[in-house]
Amino acid sequence: MYGLIAIFDERTEELIKNIWKELKEKSISTYAYEVEDRKPHITLASYNSLNKKEFIEQMDITYKNQTVIDIKFNIIGSFLNSGALFFSPTVTKDLIEIHSNHHKDFERFNDNPNSLYLPDNWIPHCTIANRLSEDKLNEVFNYCSTRYSTILGKIVNVALIDVSEKHKAPIIHSIELKHDATLLS
Structure with missing residues (x-):
């Protein structure tokens, strides 16, 4: 199994990692520590198998x-009957475009017609x-809704991860996104 994820800027990543740490310290959730080197992210796509070189x-x-x-x-949201709590971003034109362009350009790799990350199924989170x-879900919700306010950040990287091993999700390949000024040079 593989995932394509959007990774945040350092400040946003650290803020979310601090939330994960606080939840662990309060014995509410160890989610972040169940996978080695888990990074805060938004998943853009998932695949059962891949030709990694072509991808x-x-x-x-x-x-x-x-x-x-x-x-x-x-x-702050939760999928029904999932026991999951997530932060959901404002859905902007840029966020929709990176997602829809990905699925258009990578259509030949789609091997799961029921993926929750396909257009018309995707809930960015x-x-x-x-x-x-x-x-515990109520406890996390109450904690996060009273402790934190709006988080402003940036998606600065996209990465292909391998999630086939239970407690690992190594990055196979990543691409740093460009700042507008770098396009001018």
Whole structure:
């Protein structure tokens, strides 16, 4: 299994990692520590299997001129009957475009017609906690909704990860997105 993820700027990543750390210290959730080197992210796509060489070549072409995307998390949500809590970003034109362009350019790799990350199924989110009991879900919700306000950040990188091993999700290939000024030079 593989995922294509959008990775945040250092400040946003550290803020979310601090939330994960606080939830662990309060014995509410260990979600962030269940996978080695987990990074805060938004998943853009998932695949059961891949020709990694072809996929990486397509990544290099598709994301060569992709610019950094501003992101604003101002919603706390949960998928029904999931025990998951997430921060959901404001859905902007840029966020929709990176997602829809990815699926258009990588259509030949789609091997799961029921993927939750396909257009018309996708709910962009950054998971804060997962597999929680009803009590713990309420505890995380109350904690996050009173402790934090809007998080402003940026998507600065896209990365292909391998999620086939249970407690690992190594980055196979990543591409740093361009700042607008770098396109001018």
